[in-house]
Amino acid sequence: MTQLHTTAAAAGAPASEATAPFLEVRNLSVKFPTDDGVVSAVNGMDFALERGQTLGIVGESGSGKSVTSQALMGLLKGTSAQVSGQAMFQGKDLVTLPESAMRQLRGRNIGMIFQDPLSALHPFYTVGHQIAEAYLVHNKASKKQARAAAVDMLGRVGIPSPEQRYDEYPHHFSGGMRQRAMIAMALICEPELLIADEPTTALDVTVQAQILDLMSGLQEETNSALILITHDLGVVAEVCDNVLVMYGGQCVESGPVDEIFYDTQHPYTLGLLNSMPTLNSAASQLNPIPGQPPSLLDLPKGCIFSARCQYAELVNDGLCASQRPQLSVEDGHGKRCHLSGPQIITIRNSR
Amino acid sequence: MMTFILRRTGSLVLLLAAVSFITFTLFQLGPSDPAAAACGQECTPERVAEARVALGMDQPFLVQYADYIRGLFSSRMIGAPGAQTLCEWPCLGKSFQTNENVADIIARSLPYTFSMAIGALVLWTITGVGLGLLAALRKGSPVDKFIVGAASVGVSLPIPVTGLFLLLLFVNQLHLLPFTTNEINSPFGPQGPGAWVANYLLPWIALAVLFSASYIRVTRTNMIETFGEDFIRTARAKGLAPRTVTFKHGVRAGITPVVTMLGMDIGLLLGGAVLTEQIFSVPGLGFTAVHAAISGDLPVTMAITMLAAFFVIVANVVVDLAYAAIDPRVRLQ
Numbered sequence: 001m002t003q004l005h006t007t008a009a010a011a012g013a014p015a016s017e018a019t020a021p022f023l024e025v026r027n028l029s030v031k032f033p034t035d036d037g038v039v040s041a042v043n044g045m046d047f048a049l050e051r052g053q054t055l056g057i058v059g060e061s062g063s064g065k066s067v068t069s070q071a072l073m074g075l076l077k078g079t080s081a082q083v084s085g086q087a088m089f090q091g092k093d094l095v096t097l098p099e100s101a102m103r104q105l106r107g108r109n110i111g112m113i114f115q116d117p118l119s120a121l122h123p124f125y126t127v128g129h130q131i132a133e134a135y136l137v138h139n140k141a142s143k144k145q146a147r148a149a150a151v152d153m154l155g156r157v158g159i160p161s162p163e164q165r166y167d168e169y170p171h172h173f174s175g176g177m178r179q180r181a182m183i184a185m186a187l188i189c190e191p192e193l194l195i196a197d198e199p200t201t202a203l204d205v206t207v208q209a210q211i212l213d214l215m216s217g218l219q220e221e222t223n224s225a226l227i228l229i230t231h232d233l234g235v236v237a238e239v240c241d242n243v244l245v246m247y248g249g250q251c252v253e254s255g256p257v258d259e260i261f262y263d264t265q266h267p268y269t270l271g272l273l274n275s276m277p278t279l280n281s282a283a284s285q286l287n288p289i290p291g292q293p294p295s296l297l298d299l300p301k302g303c304i305f306s307a308r309c310q311y312a313e314l315v316n317d318g319l320c321a322s323q324r325p326q327l328s329v330e331d332g333h334g335k336r337c338h339l340s341g342p343q344i345i346t347i348r349n350s351r
Numbered sequence: 352m353m354t355f356i357l358r359r360t361g362s363l364v365l366l367l368a369a370v371s372f373i374t375f376t377l378f379q380l381g382p383s384d385p386a387a388a389a390c391g392q393e394c395t396p397e398r399v400a401e402a403r404v405a406l407g408m409d410q411p412f413l414v415q416y417a418d419y420i421r422g423l424f425s426s427r428m429i430g431a432p433g434a435q436t437l438c439e440w441p442c443l444g445k446s447f448q449t450n451e452n453v454a455d456i457i458a459r460s461l462p463y464t465f466s467m468a469i470g471a472l473v474l475w476t477i478t479g480v481g482l483g484l485l486a487a488l489r490k491g492s493p494v495d496k497f498i499v500g501a502a503s504v505g506v507s508l509p510i511p512v513t514g515l516f517l518l519l520l521f522v523n524q525l526h527l528l529p530f531t532t533n534e535i536n537s538p539f540g541p542q543g544p545g546a547w548v549a550n551y552l553l554p555w556i557a558l559a560v561l562f563s564a565s566y567i568r569v570t571r572t573n574m575i576e577t578f579g580e581d582f583i584r585t586a587r588a589k590g591l592a593p594r595t596v597t598f599k600h601g602v603r604a605g606i607t608p609v610v611t612m613l614g615m616d617i618g619l620l621l622g623g624a625v626l627t628e629q630i631f632s633v634p635g636l637g638f639t640a641v642h643a644a645i646s647g648d649l650p651v652t653m654a655i656t657m658l659a660a661f662f663v664i665v666a667n668v669v670v671d672l673a674y675a676a677i678d679p680r681v682r683l684q
Contacts, residue, residue: 075587107590114588119581124603124678134589169679185589 020088021048022225023072023193028085028095030067030076030249037297041067043249043304044085046327049242051192054219054226056236056257058272059246062293065229068246069195071095072227073112074102089193108138111186113215115198117178121170127178128154128166131185138189153184157214176207180214187218194219195227200235212239233276237261245269248294248304255333265335265344268305303338314343359668363661368420370660371653375416378649385447385647405431406447419444419653444650446643453650456639457658460623462536464635467627468620470551471558472613478559479566480609484602486567487574498567505564514557514630521553528552531631554631558624562616570609577605603677610673618666622659 030042042064049055057065070076071083077099087094090109094102106112114120122130131153132146141149147166154162157180170178179199186194196215200208216239219226228239236243237257244254245268253266264270271289291308294300302321306312312320315338327336337344386403387394403409407418407429421427422442428435429445438445443453486498521528531550538544577583578601586600623637632638636655643651674681 073588075584103590103592105590106588112588114581114585116581120585122582122586122600122604123680126679133591137590137592171680182585185585 020091022051022090023049024086024088025072026086026088028068028071028087029083030064030071031082031084033080033082034297039296040299041081041249041296042071043299045246045249045251047244047251047254049193049225049227051225052219052223053242054216054228054240056240056243057227057229057246058231058233058236058243060231060293062296063246064249065231065246066197067249069112069197069227069229072195073106073110074099077102104138107134107186107191108189109191110193110195111189111191113179113182113186113194113196113199116202117175117182118170118202120182121178123170126167126169127173127181128168131181131188134185135188149188150184153188154181156218157181157184157187158210159184175203176210179203179207179211183211183214183218187222190222191224192222193225193227195229197229198231199228200232201230208235215239233272245272248299249296250304250336251327251334252305252336253334254327259333263333264348265333265341266305266337267309267311267339267344267347270348271308303336311339311343311347315339355671356668359671363664363668366664367657367660371420371657372416374653374656375419375649376412378652379412381647385649388447388647401431405434443654446651447648448643448646448651453654456651457636457654460634460636460639463533463628463633464621464623464637466536466538466547466551467554467558467624467633467635468617470548470555471562471620471624472617474555475559475563475566476613479563480570480606482563483567483570483609484574484597486571487578488597490575495571499571502564502567505560506568508560510557510561510624510626511630513560514554514627517553517557518631531633533632533634551633554624554627554633557630558620558627566609566612569612570606573605573608574601577601580604607674607677610677611670614666614670614673615663618663619659621662621666623655 025045025047028042028045029040032039032041045064045068047055057068059065067076067081071081072087072089072094074094074097076083083095085095089105092101092105094105097105121127125133128147128150131150132143135141135146135149136143139146139149151162151166154165159165159177159180165173165177170181173181179202183199194215199215200211203211212235215226215228226239228235230236240257242255243257243260245252245260245266247268253260253264253269255265260269261273264273268289275286275288277286289308290310294304294307300307300321302319302323303309303312303325306320309320319338323338325336325338327334339347384399386399386406386408400409407415410418418427422438422440422444424440425442426440427438427442429438429442430436436445438452439454441454443457445452446456482498482502486495489495522530528549531553534540535542535547535550538547540547578597582604583596583600586596591600621636623635623640625637625641627633628635628638629641636658640652640655642648643655
């Protein structure tokens, strides 16, 4: 089993290039200074990822999912964002890597798929041109070769008659086709790491399944690592090997997908799972987590989730409100909660 | 594409017809009497009546208008019966003041206006778009704040102020540039392009200060908006060089409002920059139009008004074509 957390392993064996994880993120934080104060979007993320694996990052809007991915892509370089921590990728720290070196990795070693393919594609250039452009940045090739590569890639992502579609503009494509084109653009240089930021959110449910199948298929072909950012737990269950649940810019629970779903350790994850409507439930109302996510301008001193947690009073001494819990990892399953294991099991069973 | 151009040409003709008719009507309703003006100091009612016949103003309004329009398509005879002279095609009438062919007056004034417009246009486009882009790229920095501040000052400086100040400084005090002369109206003239630039540099700067200020603001606002677009993030995520991201992906998408502005301003400026031409004593279309309007010289006023309208409309068509070239979503079937 792949370990999402490698802290225990790293302590035992001497770290070497061969055993170092493909991607290892440690204590990643992102802060945005604004006129109203400092927005703490990401507050100490830790995770690791191997090739061929899919990691799902789940959370509400504003939980820091997209900012995490943009920090990994180096897209926050040159902005006012303050990124700290470490993100080791193939021996390079993505956090401290200068923009010029980061640019060599972007598109070539790390590809990215965005949420809304219509706004993510340039409206003034043909789809084919935009894909070929991504190929030409990282490959010494003629325009003709780039075109051939792009046409081939369009075919691989399931776009019919790619030779003709190459010369069409994004507004000629349907939503699903546009996302296929985005995927083709992200994969044209066969990156080892693919970050998909809510790739199916803007799509119809039927198209969502096709896009997920396509991504999984291509990932298997190229043995790449995939970070799938989503708020859709159904998508996570279908595609991911490991899951990381984010809340208020922190990882509150992480582990293999089955454990997250069937051995849930954190009240927030429980709330997320409970809020999902099921086809056979008789309830006519949705079951949301009460309350609002905390303001990232002024995070609570204690557990970030404590204000919305129904079980905070079960912990003695008001610990939930006064002290931020550490991420404790056991058998690859991490949770950030003051509740004890037996307490969690009682809560789970009472639902 | 062909149908587009044909359709636009059709609307151009209709618009010009409307503009000419309105100008003609306004002139008829106006307080000035060209016949009285033409007959001079010692005027008797009989001589005014004669002058009226000579100018063709004894005819009913619609007949006068029809005669005028006919002249646009063929040569026609002008003047009192018995003393008619030929007005060759394109006949825009003859000046009430000098009896000169209006087409010749226009042809004489146009090079001055072109000389002023072209240089000013190049100057303000480069400074306006360039500084606007720089401000957008350095958003929030002291550079940005300085550029935006300078733009606010520039936009609030009227041409008479900048124009006279420039003349005072560069001509009177520093003696760096000559007074503007009417002898130069083309870079291909005997004095050469250097003299042409020196002659028109101050009017160019005066116009550029005024115009580039608004170009800076429009460019800056639009580029900041465009740089925040998702497709710019995509371009960066592909690993493209910053230059490619900025110009190929950013500027092309953010520049369209500037193109619109540019089209309108070219059209307006070719109709004559009245104030600038007055201050620098450049006998262009604006200068001529002012004098014609004051002295009630209908044919000259008509011709310049129609020419100005023509330039504005043509500039609009060119803007539409440029839009289609830039943005495939408005590409015409």
